[in-house]
Amino acid sequence: MDIIIASFLEDSIVPKFNYWIYVILMMIGLYAMITKNNLIKKLIGMAIFQTAIILLYVSVGVKADANIPIISHHGEKDHVEHAQNENLDSASEGSSHHGSKKEYHVIDKNKFANPLPHVLMLTAIVVGVSTLGLALAISQKVHGSFGTLEEDEILDQLRPGGHD
Amino acid sequence: MKFFGLLSVIIVGFLLLSATKDFPNWGDEDSPANSGPVSSFYIEKTEEKTKVPNMVTAVLADYRGYDTMFETVVIFIAGIGIIAVLRTYGNNESIPKNQVGDEGAGLLARMTCSLILPFIQLFALYVVAHGHHSPGGGFQGGVMLGASYILLALAYGLARAKSCFSEKRTLVFAALGIFIYVGWGVLCLVMGSEFLNYSALDSILPGGVEMARSHSMLAVEIGVALTVTAIMFSMFSNLSTKGRLDKGL
Numbered sequence: 559m560d561i562i563i564a565s566f567l568e569d570s571i572v573p574k575f576n577y578w579i580y581v582i583l584m585m586i587g588l589y590a591m592i593t594k595n596n597l598i599k600k601l602i603g604m605a606i607f608q609t610a611i612i613l614l615y616v617s618v619g620v621k622a623d624a625n626i627p628i629i630s631h632h633g634e635k636d637h638v639e640h641a642q643n644e645n646l647d648s649a650s651e652g653s654s655h656h657g658s659k660k661e662y663h664v665i666d667k668n669k670f671a672n673p674l675p676h677v678l679m680l681t682a683i684v685v686g687v688s689t690l691g692l693a694l695a696i697s698q699k700v701h702g703s704f705g706t707l708e709e710d711e712i713l714d715q716l717r718p719g720g721h722d
Numbered sequence: 723m724k725f726f727g728l729l730s731v732i733i734v735g736f737l738l739l740s741a742t743k744d745f746p747n748w749g750d751e752d753s754p755a756n757s758g759p760v761s762s763f764y765i766e767k768t769e770e771k772t773k774v775p776n777m778v779t780a781v782l783a784d785y786r787g788y789d790t791m792f793e794t795v796v797i798f799i800a801g802i803g804i805i806a807v808l809r810t811y812g813n814n815e816s817i818p819k820n821q822v823g824d825e826g827a828g829l830l831a832r833m834t835c836s837l838i839l840p841f842i843q844l845f846a847l848y849v850v851a852h853g854h855h856s857p858g859g860g861f862q863g864g865v866m867l868g869a870s871y872i873l874l875a876l877a878y879g880l881a882r883a884k885s886c887f888s889e890k891r892t893l894v895f896a897a898l899g900i901f902i903y904v905g906w907g908v909l910c911l912v913m914g915s916e917f918l919n920y921s922a923l924d925s926i927l928p929g930g931v932e933m934a935r936s937h938s939m940l941a942v943e944i945g946v947a948l949t950v951t952a953i954m955f956s957m958f959s960n961l962s963t964k965g966r967l968d969k970g971l
Contacts, residue, residue: 570743573748574743574748577738577739577742578742581738581742584738585732585735589727592731618746618753618755619755619756619761621749627777628775628777629777630775665769670765670777672761672765673778673781674781677781677782677786680782681789681793683861684793684796684797684861685793687797688800691801691961692803692804692807694961695803695808695960698964699808702964
């Protein structure tokens, strides 16, 4: 029994723990969105859901020995490049992955994290902020006209035979 | 209701977890997402083609320029939507004058804010202006600049912040940011190339085709930052006063 659990841990949880975290976060968010009665709590669930998706995408872009997707300039090399574009011989020294002189940008792509998920998730974060702000505004308006943010009380008031 | 919610959530979670065994491992360099031609092209060619070391900014503002443009428009529409939903005009007799919170926070908080606000704003401008060489960009810097005005409103009261950044000015700035972005694209069109194809601007910007793309990224990031700053502050001031824009939190 211990061996089964250990092998399960080793095969499906440890190398893929990012997916477990995203699924658990997503389940929390989805549960809050489905069952919570309060509109603000539903919005918090939606934010958790979005965070889970963002975590999934960014974790897909991770590489084991990679750094952030920004090419660092080493000291004065930056100025050399900007000052004299043609004279690349002096610019190509000082860095391990700047090899030959014709192609001074020989970049090992495994040294940089995948930039594409970052860009896509920047979009998702921005859209998430927009939807969250608009949803908060609408729930404020709902509170203004119904006096409550509880979903069942709002539905009670909306029903034709309901009180009020 | 709670039971069915829990049941469906557990079913969805189980299905997703059972699918993860086909997913690539954490940090796998050869996974389809990491070894695909698109991301490899971005990593290997962005600096050569655009002279921008920050690949995220380069992809965001240049290769996916359309996406970012309409993303900015999404923020703008969200801000306009919040104003349309919440903003109320006219007199508010229900709110007594000089209530608590009118003059902002206490003395210590106000002094601290007046000390750190210039640095927050300076750093926000640095993040915008240096966003294509270091972590940062229009959205990040814009949010920080908007947060500095929100801090001002929290510490000194919303009236003080509105004297710096009035409602009219927020809307003008929000529209101006999108105007800069779209105008830059139209400028490329006028120069005889495609919309948002920055390499057409090398005849009017110094430094060749690559530097033209780099400078154009800075320009559109400034536009994005203007819109984000204005909409962030507009969102806060509308949400915190239920659209009356009289007194903050």
